[in-house]
Amino acid sequence: MPTVDTAAPATGSPARPSEPGSVLRPPRWRRTTPWLLLVLAVVAGFGLQTQLYTGQERTASTILMFVSLAVAWNLIGGYAGYACFGQVGFFGLGGYTTAVLMTHARLSFWLALPASAVLVGVFAALIGAPLLRLRGHYFAVAMLGVAEGLREVVTNVPGLTGGGAGITVPTVDAGAPTRWLGNDGFYVLFLLLAGVLVGVGLLVSTSRAGYALRAINQDEDAAAAMGINTTVAKTMALAVSAALTGAVGAAYAFQQVTIYPERLFDVDITVLMVVMVMLGGAGTVIGPVIGAVAVAFASEWLRQHYPLVHTFLLGGLIIAAVILLPQGFTTYVHDAVRTRRFSPLANLRRYRL
Amino acid sequence: MTAPILAARGLSRRFGGLRATHSVDLDLYPGQILGVIGPNGAGKSTLINLLTGHLRPHAGTVLLDGHDVTGKRPWHIAQAGVARTFQIVKPFRGMTVADNVVVAGLYGARGPAGTTTGAPAGAVGGRRSGTGAARPRAGRRTLAAVRRDALETLERVGLADKAHLAPAELSVADARRLELAKALGLRPRVLLLDEVLAGLRPGEIGPALELIGSLRRDGLALLMVEHVMSAISAVCDQVLVLHQGEVLTTGEPTAVLSDQRVIAVYLGTRFNQSGSARRTPRGDSDPSSEQSGPAPLAEREEEPR
Numbered sequence: 001m002p003t004v005d006t007a008a009p010a011t012g013s014p015a016r017p018s019e020p021g022s023v024l025r026p027p028r029w030r031r032t033t034p035w036l037l038l039v040l041a042v043v044a045g046f047g048l049q050t051q052l053y054t055g056q057e058r059t060a061s062t063i064l065m066f067v068s069l070a071v072a073w074n075l076i077g078g079y080a081g082y083a084c085f086g087q088v089g090f091f092g093l094g095g096y097t098t099a100v101l102m103t104h105a106r107l108s109f110w111l112a113l114p115a116s117a118v119l120v121g122v123f124a125a126l127i128g129a130p131l132l133r134l135r136g137h138y139f140a141v142a143m144l145g146v147a148e149g150l151r152e153v154v155t156n157v158p159g160l161t162g163g164g165a166g167i168t169v170p171t172v173d174a175g176a177p178t179r180w181l182g183n184d185g186f187y188v189l190f191l192l193l194a195g196v197l198v199g200v201g202l203l204v205s206t207s208r209a210g211y212a213l214r215a216i217n218q219d220e221d222a223a224a225a226m227g228i229n230t231t232v233a234k235t236m237a238l239a240v241s242a243a244l245t246g247a248v249g250a251a252y253a254f255q256q257v258t259i260y261p262e263r264l265f266d267v268d269i270t271v272l273m274v275v276m277v278m279l280g281g282a283g284t285v286i287g288p289v290i291g292a293v294a295v296a297f298a299s300e301w302l303r304q305h306y307p308l309v310h311t312f313l314l315g316g317l318i319i320a321a322v323i324l325l326p327q328g329f330t331t332y333v334h335d336a337v338r339t340r341r342f343s344p345l346a347n348l349r350r351y352r353l
Numbered sequence: 354m355t356a357p358i359l360a361a362r363g364l365s366r367r368f369g370g371l372r373a374t375h376s377v378d379l380d381l382y383p384g385q386i387l388g389v390i391g392p393n394g395a396g397k398s399t400l401i402n403l404l405t406g407h408l409r410p411h412a413g414t415v416l417l418d419g420h421d422v423t424g425k426r427p428w429h430i431a432q433a434g435v436a437r438t439f440q441i442v443k444p445f446r447g448m449t450v451a452d453n454v455v456v457a458g459l460y461g462a463r464g465p466a467g468t469t470t471g472a473p474a475g476a477v478g479g480r481r482s483g484t485g486a487a488r489p490r491a492g493r494r495t496l497a498a499v500r501r502d503a504l505e506t507l508e509r510v511g512l513a514d515k516a517h518l519a520p521a522e523l524s525v526a527d528a529r530r531l532e533l534a535k536a537l538g539l540r541p542r543v544l545l546l547d548e549v550l551a552g553l554r555p556g557e558i559g560p561a562l563e564l565i566g567s568l569r570r571d572g573l574a575l576l577m578v579e580h581v582m583s584a585i586s587a588v589c590d591q592v593l594v595l596h597q598g599e600v601l602t603t604g605e606p607t608a609v610l611s612d613q614r615v616i617a618v619y620l621g622t623r624f625n626q627s628g629s630a631r632r633t634p635r636g637d638s639d640p641s642s643e644q645s646g647p648a649p650l651a652e653r654e655e656e657p658r
Contacts (some may be wrong), residue, residue, distance in 0.1 A: 049419065200598070211456045218447055218448075221407060221427070222535075224427035224428050224431070226456050229426070
């Protein structure tokens with residue numbers, strides 16, 4: 001994965017006095033480099049696939065899935081600054097929509113996935129319109145409640161969703177709307193999803209919408225005084241973030257074949273998304289990617305080498321990382337390069353805890 | 354006299370039992386500056402919040418080009434050409450100084466592509482007058498055009514050489530300039546200034562007043578809430594005095610500032626005979642001031658936000 005700070009083109013390069021043109025408009029190479037790196041990373045992902053054996057390929061697919069989820073959460077949680085603790089609700093809703101459509105409506109997976117994304121996006125816009133009036137902790141708690149509520153609903157309509165016993169998507173026999181893609185197929189699917197989502201993140205970061213969301217993040221009254229329709233901007237950010245999360249959930253449900261409410265609405269998934277974005281750097285393009293790869297990789301490595309205490313060790317690692325990188329890895333690198341002070345302790349003092 | 358761009362009629366707002374503003378009338382004309390003064394808690398910031406839609410009035414109307422815009426959301430008012438600054442500056446801290454102004458250009462008043470920002474001479478008032486809040490949205494301007502305009506705006510307020518800095522790296526005076534640049538980035542017809550001179554050193558006030566004067570010459574309608582009385586008398590065409598949410602008096606600066614009632618609410622009755630007292634710039638904020646006055650200043654509520 002590229003480790004260059006691709007978020008910089010959005011904000012220019014603060015505190016680096018250079019030629020006047022670059023103050024406002026980053027040079028062409030700074031605008032095109034992120035896209036080149038993204039294409040390179042996807043190509044490298046295809047290359048990597050040839051070197052992995054089955055178990056590793058599944059792990060890599062999971063890591064790519066979390067890259068997508070972190071990038072999607074970053075849109076609402078990072079750019080707009082609305083800590084959405086119910087994101088797994090969108091993940092589960094997307095997964096169950098696809099499972100139900102494939103099982104009951106015999107819809108092809110390739111139609112079910114976009115349909116799920118649209119449905120989840122519309123749902124998010126509908127609940128977002130009232131809930132985005134809440135700020136800070138109240139919004140976080142309300143969204144947590146939405147996710148729990150969705151899980152209860154899904155559990156209590158067994159006719160449609162199979163309830164707590166789970167639902168199995170037909171994938172093998174002649175009646176299967178779409179045949180299971182196999183480990184190779186799902187690796188490619190998650191790789192392309194991650195590529196598309198990072199692309200969306202790049203677009204948002206450099207667009208009008210990116211300016212609006214960052215302004216809302218800093219001060220909503222001031223953003224409104226700048227002519228930004230904050231209600232529309234926030235609702236759109238939540239809807240897009242939710243739709244993308246729903247699409248990832250759809251792919252996950254198909255990969256798992258049999259899905260259960262407590263797995264698809266597992267609050268741990270939300271927590272992982274938040275931790276990945278916070279560690280990598282909220283509100284940047286590359287931060288969530290770095291955070292997702294690092295946390296998912298560390299989690300997997302610890303699970304294989306310390307099977308009994310891996311959760312404990314992962315928790316310790318996350319605490320240490322949060323303390324040492326208070327604004328995320330990307331921000332640390334950015335500030336270190338800017339101020340020429342590379343000590344993590346200097347970074348700690350800058351954002352004193 | 355031409356018709357006012359922005360007008361308020363009977364504007365009232367309560368916070369619980371506190372009448373923050375009560376039945377306030379005002380008119381803002383292009384090329385004129387209305388100064389709004391009054392002790393802390395008189396309702397000056399509330400008045401601005403009511404005019405910009407950040408607060409909804411409980412009674413009264415706000416008229417923009419004669420159209421009723423009461424209760425419209427802040428972004429509607431801003432897009433219609435009414436810009437404001439905040440008493441406590443609100444920069445977007447995650448962005449460079451330049452990008453702060455770019456935000457205003459991207460989302461603010463929409464005009465045809467290629468028009469310049471910062472209300473250049475003749476561009477304000479004439480071209481946009483009479484279209485009002487109902488003005489249809491013109492085409493969006495390109496990011497490149499907005500960025501060019503932002504740099505022009507920064508030059509005008511004297512921040513061009515700091516365009517690449519983070520807002521946190523600015524001095525108090527420069528942060529005020531940025532707040533003004535963000536408002537000008539909207540290319541407004543009406544500008545509401547909430548204590549833009551507060552915290553400036555005496556030497557910095559002169560250039561700031563020159564800038565405000567040049568905005569008036571460009572045809573902007575300005576309202577400035579201010580505690581610096583010398584500034585009020587230097588640039589304002591009309592002065593409106595608020596006291597406990599109500600208009601105490603309004604008129605020419607020299608007449609208003611020597612009005613016995615104004616001196617009384619600012620400094621207490623003890624200073625009634627002292628003509629020089631009105632030169633005291635922030636006499637209202639002195640907690641040890643006279644208890645013999647009609648309304649002891651120390652007992653008044655803080656200004657609601």
